[in-house]
Amino acid sequence: AAPAPADSAADAAPEDTGAPADDAPARSERGDDLVLMELVVRPESALAGRSASDLLLRSRYGLNLLAVSRDGARARARLRTLRLRPGDLLLMQGPSDTLAEFAGDFGCVPLAERELRIPDRGKAITASLIMIAAVAVAALGLLPSAVAFAAGVLASMALRTVPPRAVYEAVDWPVIVLLAALLPVAGAMQSTGAADLVARLLLDTLARGDAVIGLALILVTTMVLTDLMNNAATAAVMAPIGVGAATQLGVSPDTFLMAVAIGASCAFLTPIGHQNNTLILGPGGFRFGDYWRMGLPLDLLVIAVSLPLLLLFWPLNA
Numbered sequence: 001a002a003p004a005p006a007d008s009a010a011d012a013a014p015e016d017t018g019a020p021a022d023d024a025p026a027r028s029e030r031g032d033d034l035v036l037m038e039l040v041v042r043p044e045s046a047l048a049g050r051s052a053s054d055l056l057l058r059s060r061y062g063l064n065l066l067a068v069s070r071d072g073a074r075a076r077a078r079l080r081t082l083r084l085r086p087g088d089l090l091l092m093q094g095p096s097d098t099l100a101e102f103a104g105d106f107g108c109v110p111l112a113e114r115e116l117r118i119p120d121r122g123k124a125i126t127a128s129l130i131m132i133a134a135v136a137v138a139a140l141g142l143l144p145s146a147v148a149f150a151a152g153v154l155a156s157m158a159l160r161t162v163p164p165r166a167v168y169e170a171v172d173w174p175v176i177v178l179l180a181a182l183l184p185v186a187g188a189m190q191s192t193g194a195a196d197l198v199a200r201l202l203l204d205t206l207a208r209g210d211a212v213i214g215l216a217l218i219l220v221t222t223m224v225l226t227d228l229m230n231n232a233a234t235a236a237v238m239a240p241i242g243v244g245a246a247t248q249l250g251v252s253p254d255t256f257l258m259a260v261a262i263g264a265s266c267a268f269l270t271p272i273g274h275q276n277n278t279l280i281l282g283p284g285g286f287r288f289g290d291y292w293r294m295g296l297p298l299d300l301l302v303i304a305v306s307l308p309l310l311l312l313f314w315p316l317n318a
Contacts, residue, residue: 036066036091037099038111043086045107053080061102063094127161185237199244211249211316216307218242218256222263223299227273235264251316258314262306268295 041047047055057063068075068082069089075082084090090108092099103110134152138145156162188194202221207214218238226234242256267273269292271281277291 034093035096035099036093037096037103039090039092039099039103039108040111041084041086041088041090042107042109045086047084047106047108048086049083051081051083061094062098063092063102065090066093067091123161126159127156130155130159130161187240199241199248202241203245203248209249211251212307212311214245214249215255215259215310215316216303218245219259219263219303219306222260223266223302226264226267227269227295229273231264231267231274235260238264249316252314255310255314255316258310259306262302262310266299266302268292268298270295 052065055061057065065079068079068084068091070085070087075088089111092102094102100110102108130152134148137143137151138148142148143151153162153167157164157167202217203209203214207217218241221241222234222238225238229237238260239257242260243253246253246256267277271277271286271288271291280286
């Protein structure tokens with residue numbers, strides 16, 4: 001059984017894991033380079049019978065011993081003086097290269113890599129305050145939402161609550177590229193009159209000038225497209241069409257834009273409409289047809305609920 005990092009954090013103070021922090025190599029204090037690794041002490045390991053104090057883990061290797069699991073339970077003794085035994089499971093922190101070299105030199109077996117984190121209450125509070133501040137600034141209209149949340153990200157990076165590398169890795173670059181490619185297409189549809197042409201086709205052939213039917217058509221069309229395209233791409237394409245339809249009907253475009261936003265969020269009918277649908281396709285043993293059998297009733301429910309609410313909160317003649 002793996003040790004519980006949260007419970008072991010108190011045992012991981014510098015005096016329990018080796019030499020004082022001042023003697024540790026500089027690289028061990030750079031939080032963005034540190035990783036956690038679980039090591040099993042083998043019977044022939046050179047660690048058997050020795051303690052963290054004997055090994056001078058911090059001063060010599062720049063490593064921290066955070067917890068020890070023995071016989072399926074976390075060891076309660078002071079880590080500084082605890083004599084390690086074969087079969088002990090060690091939770092260690094340090095640079096990944098140093099940990100790998102240490103495991104090889106001392107005859108330890110690294111366990112399969114998995115997500116391990118030690119909760120940092122201070123960083124959690126800081127991150128929460130940054131989030132609350134960003135939401136408050138945007139809600140009060142002091143700054144545009146994009147600027148407020150971008151400032152929140154920069155503040156998180158500056159205060160080291162989130163490593164810059166993690167911010168970069170969290171960006172969904174395929175979606176960014178897709179939007180960058182489709183936004184000009186949406187602009188071209190509006191500037192060339194293609195959006196108005198599509199809107200007129202929908203309104204003249206099906207809605208026949210009825211604004212409520214036109215609103216329903218925009219909603220349903222968006223829901224169909226989002227099952228075949230990325231939801232952000234669908235919104236980018238349908239937004240100018242919705243504005244064109246509202247302009248031709250002489251009603252508020254806000255209602256039609258909200259219909260586009262709702263419809264683009266309803267990718268229920270196919271496994272390719274949203275990445276979440278795709279992720280559960282294999283593990284859940286689902287087939288393509290399973291999605292529309294469950295998704296069609298959901299789509300009908302969304303249409304039945306959203307149309308009256310759209311007309312209530314975003315009146316056509318506002």
